Amino acid sequence: MRHIEILDTTLRDGEQTPGVRFSLSHKIEIAKQLDRLGVDCIEAGFPASSNGDFDAVAAISREVGCAVQALARATKNDIDCAAEALKEAKHPIIHVFIATSDLHLEYKLKMTREEALDHISESVAYAKSRCERVQFSPEDATRSDREFLAKAVKRAVDAGADIINIPDTVGYTVPSEYADLVRYLLDNVEGLSDKVLCVHCHNDLGLAVANSLCAVAAGATRIECTVNGLGERAGNASLEEIVMALRVRRDITGADTAINTKEILRTSRMVSSLSGVDIALNKPVVGSNAFSHESGIHQHGIMENRRTYEIMDPEEIGLDKSTLVLGKLSGRHAYSERIEKLGYSLDGAGIDATFNRFKEIASKKVAVTDSDIRAIVNEYLDGLEGKYWIETFQIQSGNHMKAMALVSLKDRVTDRVFTESAPGEGPIDAAFNTINRIANAESVVLESYDLKAVTEGADALGEVKVKITSNNGSFTGRGVSTDVIKASIKAYVNAINKWTRAKG
Numbered sequence: 455m456r457h458i459e460i461l462d463t464t465l466r467d468g469e470q471t472p473g474v475r476f477s478l479s480h481k482i483e484i485a486k487q488l489d490r491l492g493v494d495c496i497e498a499g500f501p502a503s504s505n506g507d508f509d510a511v512a513a514i515s516r517e518v519g520c521a522v523q524a525l526a527r528a529t530k531n532d533i534d535c536a537a538e539a540l541k542e543a544k545h546p547i548i549h550v551f552i553a554t555s556d557l558h559l560e561y562k563l564k565m566t567r568e569e570a571l572d573h574i575s576e577s578v579a580y581a582k583s584r585c586e587r588v589q590f591s592p593e594d595a596t597r598s599d600r601e602f603l604a605k606a607v608k609r610a611v612d613a614g615a616d617i618i619n620i621p622d623t624v625g626y627t628v629p630s631e632y633a634d635l636v637r638y639l640l641d642n643v644e645g646l647s648d649k650v651l652c653v654h655c656h657n658d659l660g661l662a663v664a665n666s667l668c669a670v671a672a673g674a675t676r677i678e679c680t681v682n683g684l685g686e687r688a689g690n691a692s693l694e695e696i697v698m699a700l701r702v703r704r705d706i707t708g709a710d711t712a713i714n715t716k717e718i719l720r721t722s723r724m725v726s727s728l729s730g731v732d733i734a735l736n737k738p739v740v741g742s743n744a745f746s747h748e749s750g751i752h753q754h755g756i757m758e759n760r761r762t763y764e765i766m767d768p769e770e771i772g773l774d775k776s777t778l779v780l781g782k783l784s785g786r787h788a789y790s791e792r793i794e795k796l797g798y799s800l801d802g803a804g805i806d807a808t809f810n811r812f813k814e815i816a817s818k819k820v821a822v823t824d825s826d827i828r829a830i831v832n833e834y835l836d837g838l839e840g841k842y843w844i845e846t847f848q849i850q851s852g853n854h855m856k857a858m859a860l861v862s863l864k865d866r867v868t869d870r871v872f873t874e875s876a877p878g879e880g881p882i883d884a885a886f887n888t889i890n891r892i893a894n895a896e897s898v899v900l901e902s903y904d905l906k907a908v909t910e911g912a913d914a915l916g917e918v919k920v921k922i923t924s925n926n927g928s929f930t931g932r933g934v935s936t937d938v939i940k941a942s943i944k945a946y947v948n949a950i951n952k953w954t955r956a957k958g
Contacts, residue, residue, distance in 0.1 A: 456709040458700060459676040461652065462488050462693060463497040464725060465510065466525055468684035471731060473921050473928040475952045478510055479838045480728045485514040487724055487797045488681075491717040493693075495521035495547065497678070501539040502532040506955075508539050515543035523547040523589065528577035537584040547617070548585040550577050554592035554606045556599065567602055571609050578613035589617035589652065596620075596627040596635065604642045611643060617650040619678065622665060625658025625688060629668035636672035652676035655691045657683060662691035667699055670709055681725040682733060682740070694718050694739040694771070702765055719772040720797045727832050730919050730930040739771060780827070782816035789827075796824060798831050808834045815915065818936050825908045826915050829934040833944065836932065840951035842893065845871055847943055851881040859884035863892050863947065882942045889943070893950050898924045905942070908934060918945040922953060929953045 465481050468474070476484065481498070488496050498514040499507035501524050515522045522543040526532035528550055540546035552563070552573055559565050565573075574590065581588045590610035595603055607618055620639065622632060632655075640647055653669040653676070655662040666677050683692035697713045704710055722740040726733050735743045745768045780792060789812055790805050800808065811830050816822050837843065845862040857880050862873040874891040878884025882903075890896050901921040907914035918941040920931045929952040933944025 455704065456670075456675070456707075458670055458674075458709045458711050459494040459650065459652075460492075460693065460697065460711050460713060461495040461497060461523065461676060461678045462491075462493045462680065463654075463678050463690065464488070464680040464684055464693075465514070466497040466499050467678075467686070467690055468680040468725075468729075469499075470686040471684045471689070471729065472686070473930040474684065474729045474731065475929055475956070476510075476728060477835065477839045477952075478506070478513060479835045481510045482513055482517055483798060483835065484681075484725060484728065485518050486799055487717070487721050489518040489520050490714070490797070491721050492712050492714045493520055494676075494712065495523050495545075497523040497525065497549065499539075500525040502526060502535040508535065511536075511539035512542065515540055515546070519544060521545035521547055521587075523549050525549045525551065526577075526581065528552040528573045530577075530580060533577065533581045533584055537581075540585065545587070546585050547587045547589055548581045549589040549591065549619075550581050550615075551591040551593050551621075552577070553594050554598040554603055555594035557597060558594050571606060574606055574609040575613050578610045578615050582614035587616045588614060589619055590615040591619040591621050591654070593621060594623045596622040596632065597624070600635070600638060604639060607639055607643045607646060611645045611649060615649065617652055617676065618646060619652035619654055619676075620669075620674075621654040621678075622656055622662075623654075625656035625662060627655075627665060628659070628661060629664045632665045633668040633672035636669045636674055640673050647673075650676050652678060654678040656685065657688040657690060657692075660688070662689070663695045663699065666691045666696055667707070670700075670707065682722055682729075682731065682737070684725070684729060684731065692738070694722060698739050698766060698771070701770075715770050716772040717797075723828065724797050727828055727932075728835070730932055739766070745773060780812070780816070780822045781819075782813065784816070784822075792824070792827060793831060796828055796831070800831070800834075804831075804834060815936065819915075823908075826934075829908050829915055829917055832932065833934050836948045836951075839955070840948065841866060841954045842889075842947050842951055844943060844947055847885060847940075849881040849885065849939060851884075857881045857884040859888045861885060861888040861892065861943070863889065881939055885939065885943050886946050889946055889950060893954060895924075895950055895953065898922045898950070898953060901928065903942075905938060916941045918942045920945045920949050922946075922949045924953060926953070926956050929956070 498511040501508040511524045524536035526536040536548045592606045651674045653674045655665040679691040679693040683689040842863040845864050848860040851857040857878045860875045864871050872892045874888050876887035878887050904919045908917045916938045917934045929949045931945040931949025933941040935941040
């Protein structure tokens, strides 16, 4: 059975999903969960791109036992930055990339083929002098001239690259073509068969998983992917789909991974909740309909033998058939155990803060479910690095009056409290306008507002997700409360905090 390495790039490529911004605390929680999941390597960020990415790579390097990889352009400065961020990693890898397609060389890099080859040789050799293991990626490989691509890969191999990654950067290729490209490179690049051959597929044509699996059949031994298929445009190859496809069809692939599949669902839900990107109902493996059966014929078959209509055991991905329900009489010990079971690793202060919030919500609900608890913890993590904290708010609204909001926010840096009021078309619009005044965010535009119940029933927690945009990007926010207006204000403050951090 061939071992296929899994590199997870949720924290780097996955964060390029429009509107997704993971805070440092989010990234650390996800990285720890990925380590428990059993990924071989975490691509933790692009250190030279921002101080936030540098800090995240450094922090994750200290926290996990698996390999940690950092992205770098083919420049000395980027490579030095990556090496510095990775200095405490147990198994560091510097990932050097440069485009090799004529389209990118001419219009993006303004560089000739020969100049690109020289950059590859110099940058990979320099990265190798700074780090024990180096990965090289020829960006837009699937639209590159094959002969030139082979020369580029040969330069990287000769310069000391340990891992060669062949990215389908824009999701352009199809399975048969991609498999043929992998075979071509293995046949035409001397020394490549002694290296780890990696693939990285985007999902623009819905073929990322299929392309990755066909590359494995052709000889690749490492796959880059993201949890829930997060990523720019249509996303990346989905980790859970790749892992379970290899596991379920070992008879065909002759390959498997070291992933602890019982952690898949927990990981998927954590990333969905922290990213603010919902999982589609019919998403393979982790969607809520993946193990649901409505057809009478299917239900009868399942009752007789589960294998009639299920090719995977739901327990294999961590779908627990029983749920521990906590309530207002539950103690701190039971609560902290549940937090750990859900995949979080909060310190004592975090447990105390979220337990107090749990008790507050439990006093208003008959029972607090896992979804409620996950929302409580994520709300706490969102607030750890925020500039503003909600002190008080008051709303005046009615069918014969203009809605008005009075909001007080505390600046956690200066400890000052700012109070403003503003009108609006309704109570929520008024509250958002008031927050904009406090944060000097009048240029911010509310792109979307989504309200849903976290759980069922009249006492359900309401979860609000907002997306705001400005000239420095898009930012999502989330808030939860049994009070819809309070949840809305929390969500908007969360988004404004991210906007404030990005603005500097």
